[in-house]
Amino acid sequence: MFSFEQLRGFVAVAEELHFGRAAERLSMTQPPLSRQIQKLEREVGVRLFDRDNRGVALTPAGTAFLREATRLLALAEAAPDLARRIASGTVGTIRIGFTAASTFGVLTDVLDLVTAALPQVEIDLYEMVTREQVEALLAHEIDLALARPPFDPALFGSRLIRREELVVAVPAGHALTTLDRPVEVGDLAGEPLVMHSATKARYFYDLVVGLLPVEHHNVVHTVSQIATMTWLVASGRGLAFVPRSASLLGIAGVVHLPLVTREPKPVELHLLWPRDSANPALPLALETLRALDPDATPRGLT
Amino acid sequence: MFSFEQLRGFVAVAEELHFGRAAERLSMTQPPLSRQIQKLEREVGVRLFDRDNRGVALTPAGTAFLREATRLLALAEAAPDLARRIASGTVGTIRIGFTAASTFGVLTDVLDLVTAALPQVEIDLYEMVTREQVEALLAHEIDLALARPPFDPALFGSRLIRREELVVAVPAGHALTTLDRPVEVGDLAGEPLVMHSATKARYFYDLVVGLLPVEHHNVVHTVSQIATMTWLVASGRGLAFVPRSASLLGIAGVVHLPLVTREPKPVELHLLWPRDSANPALPLALETLRALDPDATPRGLT
DNA sequence: AGAACATGATGCGCGGACGGTATCAGGCCA
DNA sequence: TGGCCTGATACCGTCCGCGCATCATGTTCT
Secondary structure, eight states: OOOHHHHHHHHHHHHHSOHHHHHHHTTSOHHHHHHHHHHHHHHHTSOOEEEOSSOEEEOHHHHHHHHHHHHHHHHHHHHHHHHHHHHHTSSEEEEEEEOTTTTTTTHHHHHHHHHHHOTTEEEEEEEOOHHHHHHHHHTTSOSEEEEOSOOOTTTEEEEEEEEEOEEEEEETTOGGGGOSSOBOGGGGTTOOEEEEOTTTTHHHHHHHHTTSOOOGGGEEEEESOHHHHHHHHHTTSOBEEEEGGGGGGOOTTEEEEOBOOSSSSOEEEEEEEETTOOOTHHHHHHHHGGGOOTTOOOTTOO | OOOHHHHHHHHHHHHHSOHHHHHHHTTSOHHHHHHHHHHHHHHHTSOOEEEOSSOEEEOHHHHHHHHHHHHHHHHHHHHHHHHHHHHHTSSEEEEEEEOTTTTTTTHHHHHHHHHHHOTTEEEEEEEOOHHHHHHHHHTTSOSEEEEOSOOOTTTEEEEEEEEEOEEEEEETTOGGGGOSSOBOGGGGTTOOEEEEOTTTTHHHHHHHHTTSOOOGGGEEEEESOHHHHHHHHHTTSOBEEEEGGGGGGOOTTEEEEOBOOSSSSOEEEEEEEETTOOOTHHHHHHHHGGGOOTTOOOTTOO
């Protein structure tokens, strides 16, 4: 195989059509350059120059090889720079895991901030439930997740990015909609309930259980996704506790009523990332995302 | 600048994720391979592998650099092969000069033959008059011309590829069209004549002068292109001597009448090429074009 | 015609780079 | 704690490629 030095020598001679001048341009003397070209021709298996005692001319094969050599050198020139920019994090890819409904209103903020600050960083989105997110983070299949507590702080870094109200989703026309004050837990006695899965939606499950005693005969369905839950409410199967931003789903036939809770905004969403991430773009993205205000109102909500 | 050996070493380690196995694959021992990678990393300015005492993993920069390295090696692999095929003539470009009208019916045969036999040889066409063709051949701006004698045999190789009749072009309805025998030179006494340029269309000029005494008061126009000549005939300015294939031009209002000449087919067209051509595809094309029969009837003529 | 000049190619000697052998340093496992 | 795995380092010999000097040959100027 030929070397880059040989290619550079070849290109110089091809451009100067003169061994002496080409050698000078390469800061070397003419004899080794001649030998370089000879060796290159031997290795390529083709005469690249027609040369006599008066000058040098490219053969047709040499003309074609010149194009290839130029491309090779350009690529070789650019490759380290690309690698350095990847390493610096200003270009690259960040893979973000998110749950379909629960991140409504935050994901767009995240995307806007990152693409504005790091335009050369590509963002890949992966829709998955929280448990899958955790596994994917550990397997380094994603770099960043939008997830809910609790997390193992030894494995993950995290930061609160959104804090919102828990509200009650009821079918349009339900008796509670006539209430002229926030719903209290006591108002819900005997109402059928669409409940969160204790395993797949652990966060909401714990939140609701801490709020009121879940009487099993009231639970008509157990699901894991906020969207599914809202559809069930719309079809009149029962009520559900959902984050306020669920109204952004825009599902017809559902009304979201304010709810009195101990904490005014008990539903938290966090950024989550593996502490041992090797993605150089991640720290830059996290720095950028400091601008997120957990108490901001998602766009589309009043 | 890094070397191809370093790139190969890098790719091997990136694929094996193990220095020892990679070294074995490269038929070398592990220590120099380690140093190769270290040196490569120094030259690129970026750590390409995360390595501890148990294994090796690509960094993000390393992943990106792997793509580039693979491309570089593939290109470097392919370049000599390309050059060799160019040198062998089975791929490449042949530039052909031709005159607009005079080569009607031959050029398509030439193109068909060459593209069939040498599908990877590209053909560039250059329309130019015979004198320009000769200059272009000498300057190596074209590789092959379709031209008419005479040529300097010291500079050019040539071969007869078409021999055809000289006919008389007359306007439709002209008195001669009622003749029920071939036209003879004597029939043309006093007829106005559209004549070939003595400089730019020397071949036809000499041919016509050898046929009949050109009386200058009969010459109404002097032009160099057969097409122009035929248009002038169509507009009734006079008669003209043109090769039989000129009828392929399909210009309305012109009739081509047989003419009695000393030679039955006095109009010759030759392939012409510079003896010092460096185009490896040219000999192959010429060999292919041996199949041309000078006495064949051009397609479209009966 | 002949000398001066220009071209690229070749002979030779030296220094540096690279590969191999032997060994080291650190983490996992029994 | 001692073997065993990983990649890194020390040292040495060889070979490759550079520069210097010179050659072979063709052009050009006097």
